[in-house]
Amino acid sequence: MLDIRPIGRSMLNKVPEVTLVFWLIKIMSTTVGETGADYLAVHVGLGTSVTGLLMITLLAAVLAIQLRMDRYVPWVYWLTVVLVSIVGTQITDALTDKLEISLYVSTAAFAIALAATFAIWFSVERTLSIHSIVTQRRELFYWAAILFTFxxxxxxxxxxxxxxxxxxxxxxxxxxxxxxxxxxxYALGANAVLTFWLAYILTRPLGASFGDLLSQAREYGGLGFGTIYTSLAFLTVIVALVAWLSFEADAGGKPEASPGA
Incomplete structure (x- = not known):
């Protein structure tokens, strides 16, 4: 039976510091979400529905592990992010390709859903800072927001x-x-929390566009590297960076989160 820890239990912050490495892994995870989902659905032949169901199952399992942790563990956290990226991509693709819902409608709907998540989160916790993810309730709000940003x-x-x-x-x-x-x-003094979440949202289409640019055939405006090689290349870099973060955390302990978002 899944042992979900008490909602209000205090723990160490579950989110990494916002550094250059954070943004690099985030952008690459969005690229993997785009190319990986395409590879499984199209090239492996699983289709959107089966791929979506498989990824949701994997995400549920990994998220359960993430929620059981009482501190930030790099490989668990970033594996969760990669899977959320793939699932977020699959949700949008299913709405567009299967249900034929306009991208204008889905974009507006997800924007409203994200705004509602932030509103409820703030009304309950009085903060949207990622450096205050120290209870499971805040972490649940955090992952809901992450899913909607993707x-x-x-x-x-x-x-x-x-x-x-x-x-x-x-x-x-x-x-x-x-x-x-x-x-x-942000450098000129804009609100750190607001700028973080805006950047987080925009790194998704940046990573997806970059992934499509690398993987799509030349006749469709891409460079023709294919989804397999693009996904493997970015996964390799992600694994290397996460391994380095894990080694650094084991060697010296995770430093205190910097102020800001």
Whole structure:
């Protein structure tokens, strides 16, 4: 039986520090979410429904492990993020491809769902800071928000690059520029929590656009590396970075989270 710890139990912060490595792994995990889901659904031939069910099952199992931890454990946390990325992608793809729901509608719906999650989270906890994930209730809010950021980012990214016709190249440039603007705003004193979540949302379409740019065939505007090689390359880098983070944590202990988001 799953042993879910008490909702209000205090624990060490369950989220890593927001560093360059954090953003690198986050962007690459979104790329893997895009290319990995495509590989399983199309090239392996599982289809969207089977792939989605398989990934949801894996996510539930890994998330249960994550919730049982009383501190940040790099490999568990980032495996959860990768699986959330894939599931978020699958949710949007299912709505678009299976149910034929407009990307305009799904983007708006996920934006509302994310806003509602933040509103409820803040009304209960009075903070949206990722450096205060010290109870299981806050962690549940956190992962719900993460799922909706991935789903929203997928829908918004597809809306921009496909429905609006920006293409992968322009999409990468556009989303990079938006993230750079948010980083500049943060440097100039903008609210740390707000800028973090805006950047978190935008790294999803950036990673997806970059993944599509690398993996899609040249006739579709990509570089033609394919989903297999793109997914393996990014997974290799993610594993290496997470292994390094794990070694660093074991060697010196996880440092205190920096103030900000």
């Amino acid at each position: 789903a929203l980012g997928t829908a918004a990214g597809d809306l921009a690059t496909e429905a609006l016709g920006l293409g992968f190249n322009v999409g990468v440039v556009a989303f990079t520029a938006l993230i750079a603007a948010i980083a500049a705003a």
